[in-house]
Amino acid sequence: MELSKNYTPAAAEGKWYQHWMDKGYFRSKPDNRPPFTVVIPPPNVTGVLHMGHTLNETVQDILVRRARMSGYNACWVPGSDHASIATEAKVVNMLKTEKGIEKSQLTREEFLKHAFEWKEKYGGIIYSQIKKLGCSCDWDRVTFTMDDHYYEAVIKVFVDLYNKGKIYRGARMINWDPKAKTALSDEEVLYKDLQGKLYHVQYALEDGDGNLTGESITIATQRPETIMGDTAICVNPDDERYKHLIGHFAIVPLVNRRVPIIFDTYVDKEFGTGALKVTPAHDINDYNLGLKHNLEVVDTLNDDGTLSAAAGVFVGEDRFKARKLVVAALAEQGLLVKEQEYTTRLGYSERNPDTVVEPRISTQWFVKMAELAKPALDAVVNGDVKIHPGDRFLATYKYWMENVKDWCISRQLWWGQRIPSYYAPDGTFEVATSLDKAVAQFKARGVDLKAEDLRQDDDCLDTWFSSWLWPMEVFNGVSNPGNEEINYYYPTNVLVTGQDIIFFWVARMIMAGMEYKNEKPFGDVYFTGMVRDKLGRKMSKQLGNSPDLLELIDRFGADAVRFGIMIASPAGNDLLFDDSSCEQGRNFNNKIWNALKLVKMWEGRVAEGASSSEEAHFAVNWFENRLNEVKAQVIDLFKDFKLSEALNLICNHLIWNDFCSWYLEWVKPGFEQPIDAAIYKKTVYFFEELMHLAHPFLPFVTEEIYQLLATREAGDDLVIKQYAAPSAVDANILAQGELAKEVITSIRDARAKNQIKPKDPIALHIDTAQQKAFKQIEDMLIKQVNAKAINYVNAPVSGCIALVIQKDKFYLETENELDPAAQKEALLKDLAYNQGFLASVDKKLSNEKFVQNAKPEAVELERKKKADAEAKIAAITESLKSL
């Protein structure tokens, strides 16, 4: 069979993925093997795969594939979440632009029908991308957070937590997204530093009897448009400037409301003017002050961020326009004392990043977090759940858990699980898994109502309130507790995700797991870093610096993309991704493809006993040991999740350097010469082993090469081939291999430095005490340094290039004109280095404290170093004599 010049990924990738799927290799059913379970962090159903996902899915696939090849029953559950805010926004937008329909024209049912159509149309895109990447998910298990069983589970959990008193309904200050017109949780607000303005505004004062005193008080505010909601002015009780105002009132400009002057140490005397306007409806701190001082709450904003009727002025204007109008009106009335530049922080909606979140008092549903947090904190603190890398996130996790606030879970949206709370006309309600049950519950407390009298809550639940059940409910563990699958697969083994959702998701999953299974949802959490561009910037749509995954795969192949993103990805650190790192992957694939071509060329020239020369045996023996050494190292690297190091070790060092650059050259027969059958067989075996090791990282090219290396029986597929434990390693043989490499490299270097052309042969004289070691690699040496002959000597050979490698002396005889001065200089440099080394060792050994205090091994090592250095110095000195 003719193999193409270069590896062509496109054909191989489609073919093998289909083959693996046809064979059902990614499917998992409970059996006697230990499970290795991974649940995908569900991407948004409407999304496409970006580089962050790519890194994430690649890491998971590497872990899952390696587990599958290590005796585990590997199960990787794919799926997506419904992303209520983002998806609802997209659907609303689509309806408006494509069909000219406003959401308000539709009933809930009609809207949901459109939303599900949308999901059917676009929800599969992300799955096809995950497949393109080569991910070995069990596609029979695809789960969506709005699936029927999942919906049921979410409602069940809501009702259960409500009945346990862990969910409550109440009016609280929440974060309001005026664009999506919904409440948000604290975690869905992102803060940004901004340059703002501080407006100093004058309020007239009145005494206790209702008479204007002619005095005024000046407050500083960033949000003049909220002054219509002011219900007090607050000053510090220790502030001498304002002490006389006890019992006085201030008149709020524009609306002329009479509000009390209150005193509270909360106010910072130094900030602004030391007087604070209090707007309980629109600021969390003011809200708390309001509760404490029993202040009136005047909500001056509508749900879309425009001023409400309660504002009295500029009703219907957007809050930012209203700010300008209020400032102008105040200025006109001479109440604006000054404007001052001021740096502040504003909260933005995570899903609508351009929208400033409005603190707002609103009746919402909340989860009481304190009790849930306790076991979830313990699980991490006592090491039951291990976070990688290291303990870096332990402190943050602990802090959040210990200071956790109640979780606002209601959203004013339709796309999501509808809150199962049923209201009677009088406003009382029952929480139940169904309308019938709600009716029964009303009846049970003596309220006789018909189903049609009840109205279900219009709101739906936060998406994270469904995602936090993910590791359980993908196995129906909540809707159908104790089933065979949840018992087998739970807890899952490892969760791979970005550190940015530690609170959104990771912490809450642990809470849910502890609450409903009384067991952690996963044993390890592996946090990947953030993918940034070459310049260290976050990848974002605005910057346009996020490469298109499919386009990358087209250009380089999926394996190369996986290689590119993994090689640049140290555990847990951010990684700077650049297309060119995929080139490295492509080049590697090409390299092993060419190695395959070489081996296939030999296939036709195999001969029994053709060249059972010593050096070939040496090369085989050496590589076998080297392979086992790396196998053992890889096991350790995987234990520590050091995947990029493992990739580098396997591909760059073991395969490219040791196998291709050294081993293959060492066993390569002469031009058109036959190759010994035993060596050929071993070579194919090594190649298979290498593909086996690299397979989790580069699934396609390794399977392709594995299949081409030899004729395979049906079912002999690399993807499921099991790893054997590495054999013990002979350190002596490894050291001999290193010596051989060092000798070859040094001689080549000497040749290059002396301008000996690659084609010009040399004669090599070796002065060594271990002639036997060199005898067995003689032919190999001759080939690799282009020597015409090797002979052994016991004394310096003059007129040669002299080299000392470890304890052995080498003399390179050449026709070229040599420069004895340069030679001498090189040797003297080497000598000086070794003398310096010897001096430092001697210094240590003559230090009594060292000899007394250091570990005996350390002292012994120094003695050995001393002996080695002395031998080397002797060798160099002798070589110098030849010049």
Place this chain on the structure above:
RNA sequence: GGGAGUUUAGCUCAGCUGGUUCAGAGCAUCUGCCUUACAAGCAGAGGGUCGAUGGUUCGAAUCCGUCAACUCCCA
């Protein structure tokens, strides 16, 4: 303001619980090669006062103190 992390070659990073003149890898750079698997390649080479400064120690990139710069999280 509170907390965490980072600082090692031009770039991205390894260097665990101190011990080879220990300073390492990949990329980039330079030199020589179209050697019949591979120029997307082969063979070589150069390059760093381990952020700064004190300390502990026989011995510090590694442990401790202080400082500086950058990053992230929380308020």
